[in-house]
Amino acid sequence: MQQMSRPSVIIKLILGLLWFIVHLAISLFSLWFDLIYSIECYLISFGLIPKYRKFQLDRLKHLAVVVDSREAKNVAKINQLLCWLSNVGVKYVCLYDIDGVLKKTFAPAMNGSRYGNSGKYLDVGANTKALTCCHKEMTIECISGSDGKDGIAKAASLLCSTCVNGNRNTCGNGEIVFTEADMSGALKAIGCGGPEPDLLLVYGPARCHLGFPAWRLRYTEIMQPGEATYAVQFSSSIAPNQ
Amino acid sequence: MLGSHISYSPSVNPKTENPDELIATGVLASLQNFIRKCIVAVLSYGPMPKHIAFIMDGNHRYAKFRSIQEGSGHRMGFSALIASLLYCYEMGMKYITVYAFSIDNFKRDPTEVKSLMELMEEKINELLENRNVINKVNCKINFWGKLDMLSEPVRVAAEKLMASTAENKGLVFSVCMPYNSTSEIVNAVNKVCAERRDILQREDVDSVANNGVHSDISVADLDHHMYSAGCPDPDIVIRTSGETRLSNFLLWQTMFSHLQNPDPLWPEFSFKHLVWAILQYQRVHPYIEQSRNLAKKQL
Numbered sequence: 001m002q003q004m005s006r007p008s009v010i011i012k013l014i015l016g017l018l019w020f021i022v023h024l025a026i027s028l029f030s031l032w033f034d035l036i037y038s039i040e041c042y043l044i045s046f047g048l049i050p051k052y053r054k055f056q057l058d059r060l061k062h063l064a065v066v067v068d069s070r071e072a073k074n075v076a077k078i079n080q081l082l083c084w085l086s087n088v089g090v091k092y093v094c095l096y097d098i099d100g101v102l103k104k105t106f107a108p109a110m111n112g113s114r115y116g117n118s119g120k121y122l123d124v125g126a127n128t129k130a131l132t133c134c135h136k137e138m139t140i141e142c143i144s145g146s147d148g149k150d151g152i153a154k155a156a157s158l159l160c161s162t163c164v165n166g167n168r169n170t171c172g173n174g175e176i177v178f179t180e181a182d183m184s185g186a187l188k189a190i191g192c193g194g195p196e197p198d199l200l201l202v203y204g205p206a207r208c209h210l211g212f213p214a215w216r217l218r219y220t221e222i223m224q225p226g227e228a229t230y231a232v233q234f235s236s237s238i239a240p241n242q
Numbered sequence: 243m244l245g246s247h248i249s250y251s252p253s254v255n256p257k258t259e260n261p262d263e264l265i266a267t268g269v270l271a272s273l274q275n276f277i278r279k280c281i282v283a284v285l286s287y288g289p290m291p292k293h294i295a296f297i298m299d300g301n302h303r304y305a306k307f308r309s310i311q312e313g314s315g316h317r318m319g320f321s322a323l324i325a326s327l328l329y330c331y332e333m334g335m336k337y338i339t340v341y342a343f344s345i346d347n348f349k350r351d352p353t354e355v356k357s358l359m360e361l362m363e364e365k366i367n368e369l370l371e372n373r374n375v376i377n378k379v380n381c382k383i384n385f386w387g388k389l390d391m392l393s394e395p396v397r398v399a400a401e402k403l404m405a406s407t408a409e410n411k412g413l414v415f416s417v418c419m420p421y422n423s424t425s426e427i428v429n430a431v432n433k434v435c436a437e438r439r440d441i442l443q444r445e446d447v448d449s450v451a452n453n454g455v456h457s458d459i460s461v462a463d464l465d466h467h468m469y470s471a472g473c474p475d476p477d478i479v480i481r482t483s484g485e486t487r488l489s490n491f492l493l494w495q496t497m498f499s500h501l502q503n504p505d506p507l508w509p510e511f512s513f514k515h516l517v518w519a520i521l522q523y524q525r526v527h528p529y530i531e532q533s534r535n536l537a538k539k540q541l
Binding site: 012015016018019022023026027068069098099145148149150152153154156157159160163175176177178179180182183204205206207208209210211214215217218219220221222223 | 283284285286287288423424425427428431432434435436438439458459460461463464486487488489490493494496497498499500501502521524525526529530533536537540
């Protein structure tokens with residue numbers, strides 16, 4: 001019996017070795033392409049590539065950034081990112097992480113208190129504040145996983161309560177037909193309404209939206225920095241809906 | 243596993259439309275099959291996705307670039323779809339979902355919409371009559387979407403195909419048409435609300451003291467009423483032709499799905515692109531699993 005299973009063990013080892021070699025080769029190529037991409041980014045940021053010297057951001061009204069919750073704990077990096085975005089000319093950025101780390105980090109500043117690094121926060125809304133940083137004004141919104149599926153469930157509960165609680169005859173016995181507009185209204189009512197970003201940047205090892213609110217993700221361009229020269233493809237990548 | 247003398251190469255013969263004609267014998271085909279099996283065996287050493295979703299973008303552009311009749315792009319897209327379905331089955335995938343037609347697509351040029359509807363009706367009827375492909379993968383076909391928006395012949399054909407494959411236990415092939423993720427979510431909300439109303443009306447009839455308090459709608463309640471109830475979330479979502487938008491596709495179900503946007507147009511999508519997609523997925527799989535487990539712990 002042991003002699004019969006040996007060939008299958010050997011085949012499995014060979015397959016494993018081939019699989020490992022394939023992935024090693026892909027990793028090496030990725031490192032190489034990442035290096036070229038980083039050099040290109042540096043050249044662009046120093047203005048050495050003529051066609052990227054001026055780019056229009058007027059079509060980028062709202063930007064969203066998805067951050068892995070573990071990386072979101074690095075406040076200095078997030079602040080640096082916000083400064084970069086502000087320098088580039090972004091006016092509205094929505095920061096998202098699934099666990100709400102960013103909300104907790106920026107929450108103390110949401111009520112108008114001063115922040116240490118020469119930025120000034122104004123109370124604009126529950127999850128939103130205006131930041132004056134690096135001499136440019138930018139609105140920042142922080143959302144989390146609870147604004148995603150949970151937010152939709154809460155909005156559904158709100159809609160349902162108009163039919164089921166209180167006056168039970170409101171919806172009668174016919175088919176209940178809430179529309180997408182009704183859901184949008186309900187989401188706004190519970191504080192989960194917000195602009196649909198034109199571009200969503202995913203900072204993390206994988207291009208996943210990690211539960212970004214569905215109602216705001218319908219026609220958003222989703223990019224992962226490192227996959228494309230995103231810093232200058234903002235304007236060319238933003239296309240009309242669909 | 244399918245038989246060893248099967249080869250699918252829709253891109254070779256532009257006139258190939260019938261799924262039957264995709265199955266060819268020959269020495270070259272056998273060699274191709276053997277190589278393909280070896281590649282699948284190596285790939286399968288790592289984590290394999292169970293559910294792949296495709297946004298089949300680029301049929302229109304394909305026809306335009308090759309200066310062929312517009313409808314031919316979609317026909318070749320259908321051939322690529324059947325080929326991909328069979329390759330995915332070979333790789334052990336259990337669920338395939340495709341975005342065939344968006345509710346927003348009704349806003350397109352009426353002649354294009356009409357020809358798309360006619361193509362869909364033709365292909366559904368073809369699958370109903372010639373069940374080779376369905377039987378090979380023991381396919382259960384679902385149609386997700388607002389079927390009442392389809393014209394009568396298409397809707398009837400789709401319902402017939404769903405009914406005739408309902409008992410199959412093999413590959414689950416879900417066709418989203420006409421579909422919008424937000425419309426799916428609203429549909430689930432409507433169903434949950436109707437259920438709650440019916441329960442409360444029954445409680446009224448029983449004259450049990452009811453102060454109107456009931457539990458809020460939960461994420462799980464909505465999950466059970468989505469079109470995709472019973473299907474696991476997609477592991478990979480592939481949108482061909484390099485576009486980076488999800489265009490209102492499976493927004494609820496793709497929380498931890500790896501979003502990929504390869505450059506080839508949909509009719510050009512082939513086995514090698516699928517292999518590359520899976521290799522990319524295997525590279526990020528540990529991170530995605532970790533994120534998924536962390537999210538589960540939070541609940």
